[in-house]
Amino acid sequence: DSGVTQTPKHLITATGQRVTLRCSPRSGDLSVYWYQQSLDQGLQFLIQYYNGEERAKGNILERFSAQQFPDLHSELNLSSLELGDSALYFCASSLRDRSTDTQYFGPGTRLTVL
Amino acid sequence: GQNIDQPTEMTATEGAIVQINCTYQTSGFNGLFWYQQHAGEAPTFLSYNVLDGLEEKGRFSSFLSRSKGYSYLLLKELQMKDSASYLCAVRVASGGSYIPTFGRGTSLIVHP
Numbered sequence: 001d002s003g004v005t006q007t008p009k010h011l012i013t014a015t016g017q018r019v020t021l022r023c024s025p026r027s028g029d030l031s032v033y034w035y036q037q038s039l040d041q042g043l044q045f046l047i048q049y050y051n052g053e054e055r056a057k058g059n060i061l062e063r064f065s066a067q068q069f070p071d072l073h074s075e076l077n078l079s080s081l082e083l084g085d086s087a088l089y090f091c092a093s094s095l096r097d098r099s100t101d102t103q104y105f106g107p108g109t110r111l112t113v114l
Numbered sequence: 115g116q117n118i119d120q121p122t123e124m125t126a127t128e129g130a131i132v133q134i135n136c137t138y139q140t141s142g143f144n145g146l147f148w149y150q151q152h153a154g155e156a157p158t159f160l161s162y163n164v165l166d167g168l169e170e171k172g173r174f175s176s177f178l179s180r181s182k183g184y185s186y187l188l189l190k191e192l193q194m195k196d197s198a199s200y201l202c203a204v205r206v207a208s209g210g211s212y213i214p215t216f217g218r219g220t221s222l223i224v225h226p
Contacts, residue, residue, distance in 0.1 A: 048211065103214070
């Protein structure tokens with residue numbers, strides 16, 4: 001158990017819908033990262049927040065957005081869902097925002113878009 | 115952009131030693147990580163290298179050569195539970211932060 005929690009564990013929805021994935025980092029960690037993992041793309045970095053502010057952006061679509069709240073939990077919002085958005089979405093947290101910081105991954109949310 | 119290459123699949127025998135290679139082409143290199151990921155589960159941290167050389171941690175060791183853009187993960191005394199995907203990830207400094215880029219992973223199958 002990494003100490004990072006994600007809800008829900010599974011999510012099934014239809015194309016065109018909007019969903020929100022939630023992540024609570026390990027106690028004391030200030031950084032939260034979001035990743036998408038699909039069979040054909042591997043693990044792709046989406047976005048990072050540090051202490052409530054956006055720090056880095058990866059391959060995140062405009063239909064996707066995220067935020068980190070004052071209590072440091074984070075939410076990833078996915079809208080206008082397409083079949084290709086079906087994937088495992090991982091959240092990870094780290095203590096700070098330094099290159100040496102280890103990232104601890106949550107168990108993931110499996111999103112299925114029908 | 116960043117480019118990370120690792121073999122797609124490897125097989126090995128229980129009790130043996132296996133080396134998983136990773137090559138990368140990147141600018142702003144700021145460290146290389148190895149993660150283990152069992153099917154359907156979250157990646158778990160194995161090792162971190164930022165300077166050239168070998169880092170040993172129990173049955174696992176990781177090596178880095180920055181000049182060659184090359185790393186390997188060495189697993190000794192293989193156990194059946196080591197069957198998993200091994201992800202090589204490079205961290206790149208960008209705009210004051212650090213962007214992680216993952217390889218596609220190497221699926222290791224350990225057989226009796």
